[in-house]
Every structure is written in C-alpha cells, then in structure tokens.
Amino acid sequence: MKKTLSFLLMILLTCGICSCSSNSEIDYEMGSNALSMDFGGYEFIIMQENFVESGKERTVYLNTDMIKRRLAEISEDWNCTVKIETDERENLGSIFPTLMAGGYIGEIVYNSEPSELASIGAFHPLNDLKDYIDYTNTEKYGPYGILEQGIYNGVLYTVSPAAWPGKQTAIGANGIFAVNENLISRYGLDDPRDLLENGQWTWDTFESLLPKYTFTDNSGNKIKAANITWSILDLAMTNGADYTKVINGTPFPSLDSPEVTETLDWCADIFTKYSHCITFDDHDTMVPKFINGQLMLTQTSIDQVIEFVNYIEEPGIVPMPCGPSGTYGKWVSTYSEKTCFGLLVNAKKPIASARIIDRLCEPWENYETPSALKDYYRSFFSDSRDIDLIFSVFENSRWNYLPKADIYDFFESATKETQIGRASQGIISMFIEKVNSSVKEYVIPNYEFISQYEAENLEN
Numbered sequence: 001m002k003k004t005l006s007f008l009l010m011i012l013l014t015c016g017i018c019s020c021s022s023n024s025e026i027d028y029e030m031g032s033n034a035l036s037m038d039f040g041g042y043e044f045i046i047m048q049e050n051f052v053e054s055g056k057e058r059t060v061y062l063n064t065d066m067i068k069r070r071l072a073e074i075s076e077d078w079n080c081t082v083k084i085e086t087d088e089r090e091n092l093g094s095i096f097p098t099l100m101a102g103g104y105i106g107e108i109v110y111n112s113e114p115s116e117l118a119s120i121g122a123f124h125p126l127n128d129l130k131d132y133i134d135y136t137n138t139e140k141y142g143p144y145g146i147l148e149q150g151i152y153n154g155v156l157y158t159v160s161p162a163a164w165p166g167k168q169t170a171i172g173a174n175g176i177f178a179v180n181e182n183l184i185s186r187y188g189l190d191d192p193r194d195l196l197e198n199g200q201w202t203w204d205t206f207e208s209l210l211p212k213y214t215f216t217d218n219s220g221n222k223i224k225a226a227n228i229t230w231s232i233l234d235l236a237m238t239n240g241a242d243y244t245k246v247i248n249g250t251p252f253p254s255l256d257s258p259e260v261t262e263t264l265d266w267c268a269d270i271f272t273k274y275s276h277c278i279t280f281d282d283h284d285t286m287v288p289k290f291i292n293g294q295l296m297l298t299q300t301s302i303d304q305v306i307e308f309v310n311y312i313e314e315p316g317i318v319p320m321p322c323g324p325s326g327t328y329g330k331w332v333s334t335y336s337e338k339t340c341f342g343l344l345v346n347a348k349k350p351i352a353s354a355r356i357i358d359r360l361c362e363p364w365e366n367y368e369t370p371s372a373l374k375d376y377y378r379s380f381f382s383d384s385r386d387i388d389l390i391f392s393v394f395e396n397s398r399w400n401y402l403p404k405a406d407i408y409d410f411f412e413s414a415t416k417e418t419q420i421g422r423a424s425q426g427i428i429s430m431f432i433e434k435v436n437s438s439v440k441e442y443v444i445p446n447y448e449f450i451s452q453y454e455a456e457n458l459e460n
Contacts, residue, residue: 037077037078037355038078038079039078039079039080039349039352040079040080041079041080041081042080042081042349042352043080043081043082043083044080044081044082044083044106044107044108044349044352044353044356045083045084045085045105045106045107045108046082046083046084046085046106046107046108046109046110047085047086047087047092047095047105047106047108047109047110047344048084048085048086048087048109048110048111049086049087049092049109049110049111049112050086050087050088066364067360070359070360070362070364071084071360074356074359074360078352078355078356080352082356085106092109092111092117096122099122099344099345099346102346104346104348105344105346106344106347107343107344107347107348107349107350107352107353107356108341108342108343108344108347108353108356108357109123109341109342109343109344110339110340110341111339111340111342112171112337112338112339112340113149113336113337113403114149114150114157114158114340114342115149115150115152115403115404116403117157117342118150118151118152118155118157118158118342119152119153121345122344122345123157123158123342123343123344123345124157124342124343124344124345124347124350125155125156125157126156126157126158126159126342126343126354127155127156127449129343129350129351129354132351132354132355132358133159133354133355133357133358134358135147135156135159135453136453136456138162139162139163139363140161140162140163140358140361140362140363141159141160141161141162141163141361142160142162142394142397143395143396143397144450144453144454145396145397145398145399146160146162146170146338146394146397147159147160147453148398148399148446148450149335149337149338149340149399150340150342151446151449151450152446153445153446154445154446154447154448154449155449156449157342158340158341158342159340159341159342159357159361160338160339160340160341161339161340161341161360161361162361162394163361163362163363163364163367163373164361164363164364164367165364165367165373165376166376167338167339168373168390168391168394169301169302169303169306169390169394170301170302170303170333170335170336170337170338170394170397171301171303171335171336171337171338172301172335172336172337172400172402173301173302173303173333173334173335173336173393173397174229174230174231174233174234174299174300174301174333174334174335174336174400175234175237175238175319175320175331175332175333175334175393176299176300176301176302176305176317176318176319176320176333176389176393177192177226177297177298177299177300177317177318177319177320178290178297178298178300178304178305178308178315178316178317179191179192179193179296179297179315179316179317179318180290180293180295180296180297180312180315181313181314181315181316182293182312182313182314183223183293183296184296184316189212189213189296190209190212191316192209192297192316192318193316193317193318193383193385193386195318196318196319196385196389197385199328201318201319201321201322201328202321202322202323202324202328203239203266203321203322203323203324205321206321207270207274209225210225210226210270210274210277210278211225211274211277212225213225213226213277213296213297214274214276214277221293221294222294223293223294223295223296224277224278224279224289224294224295224296225274225277225278225295225296225297226277226278226279226295226296226297226298226299227278227279227280227281227286227289227290227295227297227298227299228278228279228280228299228415229280229281229282229283229286229298229299229300230283230299230412230415231408231411231412231414231415232263232264232267232411232414232415232418233334233400233408233411234299234320234332234333234334235263235267235320235321235323236259236260236263236411237320237332237333237334237398238319238320238321238322238323238326238330238331238332239259239260239262239263239322239323239324239325239326240259240323240325240326240327241254241255241257241259241260241263241325242254242257242259243255243401243407243439243443244439244443244444244447245257246447251443251444251447252444253435253436253439253440253443253444254439255407255410255432255435255436255439256428256432256436258325259323259325259326260424261424261425261428262323262324262325262424263323264414264418264423264424264427264428265423265424266323267414267415267418268417268418268421268422268423268424269421271418271419271421272419272420272421279295280415280419283300283304286298286300287304290308290312291308291311291312297318299320301335302317302390302393305317305380306380309380314381314382314383316381316383316385316386317381317386317389317390318389319331319332319333319389319392319393320333329392330396331389331392331393331396332393332396332397332398333393333396333397333398334397334398334399334400335397335398335399335400336400336402337402341357341360341361343357370391373391374387374388374391377390401438401442401443404438404441404442406434406435406437406438407435407438407439407442407443409435410431410434410435413427413430413431414427414431417430
C-alpha cells in the first residue's frame with residue numbers, strides 16, 4: 001500500500017515540479033523588491049495538524065494572534081489571502097484520500113513528524129527552491145540537525161521555524177536530566193549544574209554521585225539517584241558517537257564504533273553495580289515520582305521540564321554527562337519530532353508558497369536576537385545556565401530516526417541488555433546487522449545533502 005501511495009504521489013510530484021516553471025507563476029513574481037510582489041489575489045491554504053504541544057504560550061497552532069498578524073501583513077503586501085485550515089486527524093491523516101485521487105488540498109502544511117509523509121512523496125522538494133527559501137539560514141531554520149527530520153533520501157522537504165520564541169526545544173529531546181533542585185538544596189548535595197559549569201560533568205562524576213543521591217529520608221521516603229526513561233542513545237552521543245563514520249569521503253554505518261561499544265560497556269557496568277540507585281521507569285511512572293521528590297535526576301525532555309514548573313519549584317536541567325571519547329561542552333540531544341513547514345506535492349504555486357514560508361519564519365518583533373529569545377524562557381527557568389543549555393542542546397540536536405524503528409530500537413534494546421550486564425560484544429552481535437541495514441537505507445543517503453549544507457554554511 002505504501003509503495004502504491006508513493007508511486008501515485010510521485011506522479012503528482014512530477015506535475016508539481018513542472019508547475020514551478022509555469023509562466024503564470026513567474027509573471028507575478030518579477031518584482032525586485034519583496035514588498036512589490038503581486039500574487040494576483042491568489043488564496044494560499046496552510047493546512048495545519050491538530051496537535052498539542054506542551055508548554056505555556058508556545059507558538060504551536062498557526063491561529064495565534066501573533067501569527068495571524070503576520071499572515072495579514074503578507075496578504076496585504078503581496079495581494080493574496082493566506083488561509084489556515086486544521087486537519088482533525090493526527091499527522092494530517094485525513095487529507096491523503098483526496099491527495100491520492102489527485103485532488104488539491106492546499107499549498108503549505110504545518111505538522112510534526114514529517115518523515116513518513118516525505119517518504120511516500122507527499123511533499124514538494126525544497127532543494128530546487130533555495131532561491132526563495134534559504135534553508136541554510138541557521139538563525140531562521142536552525143542547524144542541519146534540525147533540518148535532518150525533513151530530509152529523505154538526500155532531499156530536503158521541510159523547514160522548522162527556529163527563530164520563533166519557544167521553538168528552540170523539540171518534542172522528545174531526551175538528552176537531558178531534569179534536576180530536582182529542591183532535594184539538592186534540602187540535603188546540601190552537589191548540584192550537577194555547578195559541576196557542569198566547572199567542567200566536571202563527566203561519566204566518572206556521575207558515577208560518584210549515584211550512591212550519594214540514593215537514600216531514605218527521615219520520613220521513610222526512598223529517594224533514587226536517577227531514572228533512565230528512554231534509551232542510552234544520548235549517552236552514546238555525548239561520548240562522541242554518531243550514526244555514521246566517514247572514510248576517505250565515504251560514509252559507513254558506525255553503530256559498532258568504539259564510542260558506542262564504550263558506552264554500552266560503561267552502562268552495563270554502572271547499571272548492574274548501582275542497580276539500587278537507578279530506575280528504568282517509563283515516562284508516566286517517572287513523572288509523579290520526580291514531582292513527589294523520589295528522584296534526584298530523571299531523563300526527560302525540555303518541553304516536559306517546562307510542564308514540571310507547574311508542580312515543582314525551579315527544576316534544573318543538565319545534559320547527559322560527557323564520556324571519555326566525547327567533546328566537553330558539545331551537548332548533543334536527539335529528538336523525536338519538530339514542528340515544521342512543507343509544501344504539498346501538488347502545490348499550484350510552490351515558488352510563491354516558499355516565499356510565504358520564508359517570510360512567515362522571520363523572527364518576531366522584540367525577539368530578533370539570541371538574547372531576546374533566551375528571555376522568552378525566563379518565565380520557566382530562573383537560572384541562566386539552564387537557558388544557555390537549551391540553546392546549546394538545540395544547536396547540537398540530532399534526529400533520532402524514531403520512525404525508522406531499527407535505529408532507535410537498537411538503543412532501546414541495548415538499554416535493556418545493559419541492565420542485565422550484557423557487554424557490548426554480545427549486544428552488537430545480536431543487533432548490528434539489522435541496524436546497519438537501516439543506517440544504510442535511511443541515514444547514509446542524507447550524508448551528501450548534509451555535507452553540501454555544511455560546506456555552504458562554511459562559505460557564508
């Protein structure tokens with residue numbers, strides 16, 4: 001079914017690409033001044049996904065007052081109407097029968113988890129629209145790790161509004177520990193944020209804290225040092241691991257690299273040696289324990305920590321500790337999904353629509369600088385170190401390829417195996433063939449695009 005849908009949508013894609021060069025579009029885009037462009041009264045439909053992000057006043061839906069004002073300005077300046085419609089099913093699920101039948105849905109989509117839609121040909125490629133939407137603008141669209149979610153088979157299909165306040169976090173960015181600062185202060189314990197600032201937030205320091213952070217208080221409340229909520233992928237990333245390695249310019253799968261095997265062996269050691277200090281509760285089980293003061297540290301995401309602010313006074317954040325093969329200060333966090341813009345495969349005005357996305361994603365008034373964007377987070381975090389970390393993690397974010405299950409499942413399986421003390425050699429032998437196949441299929445084709453992207457940014 002998926003191959004059939006992909007084939008049908010690719011036919012639409014071909015038609016869509018041809019429409020890029022149609023005279024009707026070029027004629028009304030000849031103005032050299034952006035404000036002088038005339039889109040001839042055309043109605044541009046933005047179809048947004050009906051999703052809910054966590055966090056207060058996050059710019060999620062397009063129908064916020066701030067975004068409505070910008071769309072009104074675009075409509076007035078460029079003689080057009082930009083209309084927002086909301087699809088009521090997850091990930092725009094209700095639009096595809098119409099799209100498969102060749103029906104017109106709209107020009108632009110705003111959704112999360114775009115990779116599945118890109119893989120079946122639902123999006124118009126952005127590579128050939130760079131003159132109208134400069135995806136190498138890292139201030140507007142973020143670094144390549146943020147673009148990564150929207151790349152399929154070496155072609156870019158979506159961009160994220162990285163310059164918007166609140167969009168410097170990603171859903172499921174799990175490379176951080178939330179710190180229960182109430183417990184740290186109450187018991188006079190070392191604050192991981194101080195250790196981080198002093199260059200001491202390493203595997204060795206983390207291990208030394210595990211027994212200190214595990215005890216029963218005077219009320220009989222049992223406190224555990226840490227919860228590993230998801231997987232050890234981010235521990236591998238902070239030890240310098242990557243999905244691929246490059247030899248003589250050619251990328252190869254590298255999930256059996258020394259950085260990964262070192263991570264697996266270290267985890268097997270501490271997970272068994274300190275089994276009384278570490279829990280592996282899922283998210284829903286972990287949250288009440290953290291809020292009720294039963295956990296010092298818990299692996300979670302920044303957007304979830306923002307939710308914790310409603311229940312616990314000033315939680316802090318730190319990254320996964322740096323491993324011996326990692327680079328201290330390069331705090332990598334992998335994420336599951338980012339909200340993003342894309343063009344539907346049969347968009348009638350892809351060039352004009354790309355211009356609209358590009359303008360829509362401009363910084364908001366009063367949020368034009370990094371310091372102003374950081375100010376946005378001060379209602380959630382009182383310590384500037386936490387805010388600085390959000391931006392550091394954002395700059396080094398990597399997509400976890402979650403829909404490509406073999407890659408993420410490798411690290412979930414490795415997490416379970418290390419809990420019982422299985423060494424890296426045994427884990428690699430069980431899973432590497434399958435995960436290497438997925439890396440070859442899904443990650444390596446994107447390497448050429450990413451290399452070109454980085455080269456272009458170095459030139460600018």
